[in-house]
Amino acid sequence: MQLLSSTTRSRNLSHLASEHFDVLVIGGGVTGAGVALDAAARGYSVALVEKNDFASGTSSKSTKLVHGGIRYLPNFDFALVHEALVERGLLLQNAPYLVTPVEFVLPIYKGDRHPVGMPFTTPGGVGLSLLLDIGLWMYDLMSGGRGVKFHRHLSREKVLNLAPALVQTNLKEGFTYYDAQTNDARLTMALIRTASRYGATITNYSEVTSFVKENGKVTGAIVRDRFSEEEYTVRARHIVNAAGVFSGLVEDLTGMDSQVSIEPSKGVHLVLRREDLQLGETAIVLPETEDKRILFVVPWGSRAVFGTTDTGRGDLDHPTVTQDDISYLLKYLNMYMNVNLSEQDIISTYAGYRPLVKPRNKNASTAKLSRSHVVLESTSGLVTITGGKLTTYRRMAQDTVDVLSRRDGMKPLHPTEALPLQGSAGWSSVRHSIEKRGQALGLSKHIIDHLGASYGTVAQEVLEIIEQDATLAAPLIDDLPYIKAEVVYACRYEMAMTPGDVLAHRTSIELEDKQRGLGVINEVAALMSKELGWSENQQEPLSAAYRDAIEFQLAAEKKR
The missing domain is CATH 3.50.50.60 (FAD/NAD(P)-binding domain)
Structure with missing residues (x-):
């Protein structure tokens, strides 16, 4: 088993200076x-x-999608879409536990003029459905034989069967198509560990x-x-x-x-409860906004990720979600879905900057x-x-x-x-043994599924930690699948150095927990302290730094 611990980090730092x-x-x-x-x-x-x-x-701030980018088709950016669709297929092949297919419903409403960000329209919107159908056929075929499934046209009734919370007034029809989703931070960690394995x-x-x-x-x-x-x-x-x-x-x-x-473009997302959106396993595309964007509602465990915006830059070190960002997203969520959600229904928010290639025209929109x-x-x-x-x-x-x-x-x-990424080789055959081993340790199906989807075959290393100390099978937060053993695992195998590393980048607790991890910060820090040998003088500043970062983010959201 390959370790990426704090000790490994210290050794690697020395290695940096000694090798050419x-x-x-x-x-x-x-x-x-x-x-x-x-x-x-x-x-x-x-x-x-x-x-x-x-x-x-x-x-760690994306929409958690591995996709061709259906919104780039109306801009005729076919090369980018083709490239992304081919890469989507390779990821489904090389990281099958981390990258999984997801079905999207695209509803069409009477009065839509620029669905999926189309830069043009037709008189009275006549023929837009046909144009979308053609575009989706292109989307299917540009995957170069690495597609998931072909898209389908849906009647109004079938749209509502898949997405019952959609507003029914003026709903005409729709389409369903397929892309994939991932845990972006876990994908990055899998790459880090695979690169380490190669030296x-x-x-x-x-x-x-x-x-x-x-x-x-x-x-x-x-x-x-x-x-x-x-x-x-x-x-x-x-x-x-x-x-x-x-x-x-x-x-x-x-x-x-x-x-x-490059021109940084801020993308903002809201994390919501799936039950509040009546969201099943199918993602939803909100087809049209005033600024010709499309927004995605994507199932994410017991939560849903909703976004994204596309606005200008700010403090690159501290991307923040503003009141305007939240209002923009809630406006369209409540416009297309019968949910009437408010800020009080939001679990968390997050923002990140995309490095967009900048054109010569300085006045160009980041979108x-x-x-x-x-x-x-x-x-x-x-x-x-x-x-x-x-x-x-x-x-x-x-x-x-x-x-x-x-x-x-x-x-x-x-x-x-x-090249299979860390945790992928032999996943289909090891998966069942992980389930049996997890059941024998008394883990719930929810937790076992989470471990498989996060770690693949190396979930066995997490289970070994529990076998050595049964108390580490306990959940960190009652309604989320993360367990104490993952904190220990992150310290030993994934170079987690602070509580924030665990709460934000090794797990998604910061995004999925209403308290954003503040309620378990001391518990996580204590587990890390035992593993990494921190003194009390080291532990408290690291915990305080995480609290400060979260409070800074919450304060930014409250500004009007």
């Missing part, structure tokens, strides 16, 4: 993790550093503060451990900037003119900026990967490492196309 790597990756989100895995799988020696925790930025040296809370340059080229980086404040010099032949919305700031450290041209990714080579030698979306992370990583391969005069190989 082939590739240094800056950024521990899904893109950086993907680059590290791709490079390591091709035989490169790889280091990855992340200034905060893995998946602490955009990679990558990985550390979190390790911030690049400057670059080492020789003859005008970057040959290394100064990395500061944010816990000890020690600095390490990391040498590498190739340095990849995969810092997402922070890519421009990283490139500025080279002292060269920035090649990065119209490209989600396509670009790989840029600076005159300093720094390689920057930016743009893209969660679904296309693997292709983004592949294109980035192809640049390094060509630099080295090597023919690019693409091993990640058929």
Whole structure:
């Protein structure tokens, strides 16, 4: 069993300073993790550093979808949709426990003029249903044989059978189509652990503060451990900037003119109870908004994720949900669904920034900026990967490492196309034994299903922890499936260093709990303290930091 513990982290920090790597990756989100895995799988020696925790930025703030992007079809962005649909198929193949198909219902109402964000309309809306049908056929076929199921036209009655809470007035008909969903933070963690298995040296809370340059080229980086404040010099032949919305700031450290041209776009989501929405296993597309966006209501365990917005930038380190964001989302939720929900019904909110590729027209709306990714080579030698979306992370990583391969005069190989992620190999055969083992330990079906969907075959490592200490089978929160053993597991195997790492990025307690984890912060910190050997002086500041972050977010939501 491979450990990614605090001890491993300390050893990796020392390793950063002692080895000359082939590739240094800056950024521990899904893109950086993907680059590290791709490079390591091709035989490169790889280091990855992340200034905060893995998946602490955009990679834990998505709509939790692995999809082609149906809303890009009306803008004729066929290349992006095709690429994303192919990648969706590869993820369903390579991470079957983490990425699962989901059915979407798209209702059509009388008076709709721009469903799914169509930039044009027809006189009186005549023929829009036919156009949507054609578009969905394109969506099905562009998957290149890696589709889930073909879309279907639905009568009004069948739409309501699948989504009974939809407003019935003026409902004409609808469609159903298929995409997939994932746990974005768990996907990032699976990539981190897989890259580590292939030999990558990985550390979190390790911030690049400057670059080492020789003859005008970057040959290394100064990395500061944010816990000890020690600095390490990391040498590498190739340095990849995969810092997402922070890519421009990283490139500025080279002292060269920035090649990065991105515009951060804030996406906001609400987390709600599924029963409040009468939501089954089928997701719902709210077809039309005044600003020509579409909104998704997606089942998420006992909760539902609803979003997203597409607005301009703010504090990149602290993306916040404002009162205007909440009002915008609730307006359309209550417009299309017979629920009449208010702010009091919201479990939690979250916001993240997408790194959109910026056009020359400075006045362009962020809703119209490209989600396509670009790989840029600076005159300093720094390689920057930016743009893209969660679904296309693997292709983004592949294109980035192809640049390094060509630099080295090597023919690019693409091993990640058929590389199972951590927890995926043998999942179909191991799944049943995990269920039996969990039942023998007295775990509920709800918890067993959660462990399988979060960890795959390595759920066995969580079960081993419970076998060693039966008290760790206890749930952390009564109506959620997370158990104490996962806190211990996160410390031993996933480099969790703070209570916030566990509550926000190893589990989804921060999103799914009405108290956002504040009610169990002391319990989580105590478990971590025992595992990591914290003193009382270390434990309290880490707990306080999480409380402060949540209270800052709640205060921002209350501002008008």
